[in-house]
Amino acid sequence: MTATILDGKATATAIKDELRLRVKALSDRGIVPGLGTILVGDDPGSHAYVAGKHRDCAEVGIASIRRDLPATATQADVEDAVAALNADPACTGYIVQLPLPAGLDERRILELIDPAKDADGLHPTNLGRLVLNIPAPLPCTPHGIVELLRRFDIPIAGAEVTAIGRGPTAGRPLGLIFTRKSENATVTLCHTGTRDLAAHTRNADIVIVAAGSAGLLTRDMVKPGAAVLDVGVTRVTAEDGRSRLVGDVAPEVAEVAGYLAPMPGGVGPMTRAMLLSNVVELAERQAGS
Numbered sequence: 390m391t392a393t394i395l396d397g398k399a400t401a402t403a404i405k406d407e408l409r410l411r412v413k414a415l416s417d418r419g420i421v422p423g424l425g426t427i428l429v430g431d432d433p434g435s436h437a438y439v440a441g442k443h444r445d446c447a448e449v450g451i452a453s454i455r456r457d458l459p460a461t462a463t464q465a466d467v468e469d470a471v472a473a474l475n476a477d478p479a480c481t482g483y484i485v486q487l488p489l490p491a492g493l494d495e496r497r498i499l500e501l502i503d504p505a506k507d508a509d510g511l512h513p514t515n516l517g518r519l520v521l522n523i524p525a526p527l528p529c530t531p532h533g534i535v536e537l538l539r540r541f542d543i544p545i546a547g548a549e550v551t552a553i554g555r556g557p558t559a560g561r562p563l564g565l566i567f568t569r570k571s572e573n574a575t576v577t578l579c580h581t582g583t584r585d586l587a588a589h590t591r592n593a594d595i596v597i598v599a600a601g602s603a604g605l606l607t608r609d610m611v612k613p614g615a616a617v618l619d620v621g622v623t624r625v626t627a628e629d630g631r632s633r634l635v636g637d638v639a640p641e642v643a644e645v646a647g648y649l650a651p652m653p654g655g656v657g658p659m660t661r662a663m664l665l666s667n668v669v670e671l672a673e674r675q676a677g678s
């Protein structure tokens with residue numbers, strides 16, 4: 390058996406086509422949604438992700454506002470950039486690219502984002518709304534995972550879902566989203582303190598790996614036919630000095646899984662598409678539609 394590939398790139402393209410129509414409908418009413426990004430420092434991965442977000446905006450007709458700060462930026466510099474985007478009427482929603490360089494108070498910075506402009510769904514108010522099932526922007530990675538499963542008709546209601554990783558952008562909110570009434574799954578959230586990881590993954594209909602540990606999920610850890618989604622991105626350097634990106638899922642998992650969202654080309658493009666979707670939704674909400 391070889392897993393059916395959950396093609397996040399093609400699915401994201403379809404979502405962008407749908408969003409282009411919604412952006413057009415807004416612009417017919419004189420409203421141009423705008424995405425802001427705040428990027429601090431020189432991390433090449435973060436630069437690439439932010440550049441990708443702005444390319445996506447151009448594709449669907451969302452305006453871009455980019456605030457890049459040097460690695461030497463102080464807490465006050467970043468807080469000023471946040472305050473400026475909170476006050477900018479051209480900015481419908483924005484994100485602070487994570488992780489921030491060491492020494493900056495990430496939690497404080499996220500708290501200062503206007504929750505009504507929180508395109509990432511990572512403001513404590515919006516995470517609280519998720520807990521209470523009040524409509525709010527959802528964190529892009531878990532939102533993208535749910536959307537990918539839906540569009541491939543993979544049953545979520547009643548499914549046993551095991552997620553590995555409890556970070557704020559993926560694993561932690563994932564448990565909250567999958568256990569809502571609208572998803573109705575049962576979630577086991579595993580982490581570095583989990584004693585028997587394989588026992589939890591083998592029991593799951595859906596396994597989501599967001600640990601940032603290359604090749605962590607091996608074929609013996611997967612129930613035949615399960616859906617496996619790889620969120621991990623690790624850069625590894627081979628002996629010849631060449632570097633490449635690898636995911637958290639070992640390649641041979643494709644021989645047992647029923648469905649596989651690979652890295653690259655699975656969850657990553659969906660994360661980007663859901664950011665656009667959040668911005669369009671914020672614009673529609675702000676326009677009262």
Ligand SMILES: Nc1nc2c(c(=O)[nH]1)N[C@@H](CN(C=O)c1ccc(C(=O)N[C@@H](CCC(=O)O)C(=O)O)cc1)CN2
Nearest residue numbers: 438484485486487488529558652653654655657658660
């Ligand atoms: N403020 C945020 N920071 C971060 C988030 C986030 O959702 N909000 N998530 C990640 C980074 N991220 C988006 O910001 C992101 C990661 C990976 C991809 C992606 O498309 N990956 C490719 C493969 C990697 C590559 O080619 O470089 C893929 O899976 O095909 C998109 C977005 C942490 N920070």
